Amino acid sequence: MLKIGLTGNIGSGKTTVSKVFEILGVPVFSADTAAKSVMTNDAPLIAGIKETFGNEAYFEDGSLNRKYIAGKVFNDPAELAKLNALVHPATFRAFDSWVKAYADVPYVIKEAAILFESGSYKLCDYSLIVTAPFEIRMQRVTERDHITMDEAKSRDARQMSEEEKLKLADFSIKNDDSELVIPQVLALHQQFLALANTK
Numbered sequence: 001m002l003k004i005g006l007t008g009n010i011g012s013g014k015t016t017v018s019k020v021f022e023i024l025g026v027p028v029f030s031a032d033t034a035a036k037s038v039m040t041n042d043a044p045l046i047a048g049i050k051e052t053f054g055n056e057a058y059f060e061d062g063s064l065n066r067k068y069i070a071g072k073v074f075n076d077p078a079e080l081a082k083l084n085a086l087v088h089p090a091t092f093r094a095f096d097s098w099v100k101a102y103a104d105v106p107y108v109i110k111e112a113a114i115l116f117e118s119g120s121y122k123l124c125d126y127s128l129i130v131t132a133p134f135e136i137r138m139q140r141v142t143e144r145d146h147i148t149m150d151e152a153k154s155r156d157a158r159q160m161s162e163e164e165k166l167k168l169a170d171f172s173i174k175n176d177d178s179e180l181v182i183p184q185v186l187a188l189h190q191q192f193l194a195l196a197n198t199k
């Protein structure tokens, strides 16, 4: 079974592309969703987050105060590094345990916004990046998340540039309105199946 890491800068369309792979029957692990899950279920991690960012990081019902944490970390690389150091080991473990159930499928996808930044692409067989121009990504994110342009830009600034990622990626998908996404996914699906056959 091959592990394909899927990434792309904020608003590029990773989740949208992941959904197409899922329709084709490919198991997809979302590191974003897994991170949120461990942040609300893993007691030592919750304690670490409260100790580092304060009790305001959680609401009284135990849910994550995402806006508060986002305000702390996306404007300060040192604070983001602290959050990453707390959350990423638990997220990596969640993937290791998830992937065990799929030993018999040709390939799985690990969708992660910071696949390259976190180094987790090294644990994948191949990497795939979804790209879209900065202006389009910012417009999509401000509309989807109801955040300001400055907030969207500060998140993007915390990520490696698309240009750098393209140098590291094995495959890419253009999601910029100039090309249809579904045919690109179908073509890659065939390539991944062929690669899985030769492994």
Ligand SMILES: CC(C)(COP(=O)(O)OP(=O)(O)OC[C@H]1O[C@@H](n2cnc3c(N)ncnc32)[C@H](O)[C@@H]1O)[C@@H](O)C(=O)NCCC(=O)NCCS
Binding pocket: 009, 010, 011, 031, 032, 035, 036, 039, 064, 065, 066, 067, 069, 070, 073, 080, 083, 084, 087, 111, 112, 113, 114, 115, 155, 158, 159
């Ligand atoms: C700060 C948090 C609570 C904000 O939650 P919120 O729901 O507002 O945003 P969400 O998680 O949907 O992220 C939106 C986008 O921000 C970017 N982003 C998220 N985390 C990071 C990060 N650690 N580094 C760089 N960009 C990031 C991604 O493009 C992501 O898709 C949340 O992003 C978080 O807990 N991040 C740390 C965990 C993590 O690294 N998650 C990403 C795993 S790939």
Ligand SMILES: Nc1ncnc2c1ncn2[C@@H]1O[C@H](COP(=O)(O)OP(=O)(O)OP(=O)(O)O)[C@@H](O)[C@H]1O
Binding pocket: 008, 009, 010, 011, 012, 013, 014, 015, 016, 017, 113, 140, 141, 144, 175, 176, 177, 181
């Ligand atoms: N080709 C497209 N045309 C129009 N809207 C699109 C297209 N691709 C994605 N979108 C929309 O843009 C927004 C961002 O897409 P998506 O959530 O897939 O990006 P993402 O890379 O996962 O973002 P993030 O890093 O913020 O999680 C979503 O609202 C999605 O529906």
